[in-house]
Amino acid sequence: MSSDAEDRTRSQAEVTQEATPGSTRQEGRPIQGSAWKRLTWPARRVLRTAGDRYDRMAKPARLGVSAGMVVLAAAVPVLLPYVTADSGYWTSVATKIGIAALLALGLNVVVGFAGLLDLGYVAFFAVGAYTFALLSGAGRYAIAISRSQPNAFKLLPTWHMYFWLLLFVALLVALIAGVVLGTPTLRLRGDYLAIVTLGFGEIVRITATNLNSLTDGSQGVNQIPHPAINVGSVHYNFGLNNEAYYWLLLAVIVIWIFLLRRVNDSRIGRAWAAIREDELAAASMGIPTIQMKLLAFAMGAAVASLGGVIYASQIGFISPDSFQLFSSDFGSVIILAMVVLGGMGGIAGPIVGAALIIFLPERFRFVGDARFLIFGGVLVLVMVLRPQGILPSRRRAAELEGGEVRETSVFEARQAGS
């Protein structure tokens, strides 16, 4: 089947869908709903038509729009000085949004595509950060310093060029960690999986705290080297240039989105959609459900790990405290909030969610700690008014509105017999 033809039938199907599910939602909130609907009509209209337009565009046009967005995103550090006097600070915020967006896009594969509730996602971010911190030699250096070894300073890591190699190594380590942690647990369903993954996050953090001889425990690791490019006559050290990290993140995100779109449009994407809706039925269609879930889990882990490497190499310091469940930067719960707020199952949703959740608290820094209150209020408000998130994928929104996603696990049956 040519993918163009498939796309067209899909979007036509979605047009016919729109008439039906909307009406049931209106009935749920008759009075407040209609006032709200009238007020926000323009915004919703823009969001929806923008999404529709994009979906219906011919391939070259879509490519053009995407390229335009990438160029725009790449131009942000260049444009910031024209917008704000404090452009250095806002560039660092933009970099933070980059890491958050990468993590949200990774978690979205697990939660949004495969439908697995993962509350320990930060574990893989930590795996990446620590893999880089330890393999770059910074860990050895930190331990030598805290033990006051003579000549400890000689261990100061300087070999930046290996960043790219270590980036790759960290990716492999996280893939393996994802498969190892996922294999026994992905047989569990919904709530149980959430609890077990919650445990992962804590296990990794506690291991990092107690593995004194390797990670220097709760002291953390500092002096993590920055990336550098050293090809031929090009010598460039990322150092403390936030723009450089921003562009690196942007490149990783673009590659990831490209891969994700390819995967999601393939039979793997269809398999994920089927598993989300009805796992038992998916299994009887011959979909290898465990492998498909494992694939999503490992893909998410790998991306989080890349984020961790870039984060560690930029900040230069990590400690177990950087990877708390509720950490206000990249805690598992915050990343999940980005995905849910932005809208699951698509590409734009998690990016928007990440941008808002990092940007808003920074923007309202002047009100002090009250900003977290405001922030929490905004989150609750959005979730009440738009439970499917700001920019959900069409398919995911349909599933939520249909309210028919069943949770049956074939593995209760399969395992019982084995």
Place this chain on the structure above:
Amino acid sequence: MGTALLRLQGVVAGYGRGDVLHGVDLTVEEGAVTCLIGPNGAGKSTVLKTVSGLLRPKRGRITLLGRDIGGLSPQAVLSHGVVHVPQERSLFPSMSVWDNVLMGGFVLRDRAVVRRRIEHIADRFPIVANRRHERAGSLSGGEQKIVEIARALMLDPVLVLMDEPSTGLDPRARQLVFHTITEINEGGRTVLLVEQNARSGLAIAHHGAVMESGRVRLEGTGSSLLADPEVARLFLGAAPANRG
């Protein structure tokens, strides 16, 4: 006819600790419709799940044309040409009818084959063509069942396992389902049918088997079971009353 397509010998299976099937022996002849009847909880659905790989047998042999298929994964069983239309609703409710039927061909790698098959199916089942863009969840129960059967044909199966396809349908929809089963069978496919509407089921079946408490109690031709006073006393009288 006459050769055994599917054969179960002493199959023991269950969920968790207790066994549900205590040694099931059953033969499904090639090209025939075999109807399995029995009271609620007898283990009829469990037999079908064990054959289709959703449940692993603990003991016993399941063979398809002599090849052992017991304990294979659902994918592997599908690739042997055995498809299962389960008792529960199994369409993906928020996918379109068309996408649902496409899903039936998930294990097929060749897109040209998939397209040829789905076009053929759309010709044969008008509902697939006419309502292709509708959400499967918005179809009525009877309509969904027809789409499920259509979807099962995507793999061009040799054996179709059908679990109570007529339950919950009005008389006309039920008739359509039975008619469709007969058609499928006349197209050369073997059907193993589980039915609560035992009279209608046995009427279209060449062979019948009666299950009770995890064992096959009686086997015979459809008409001989219909005429058997013991069967009539045990099931035929009660079944229609149970399940309108």
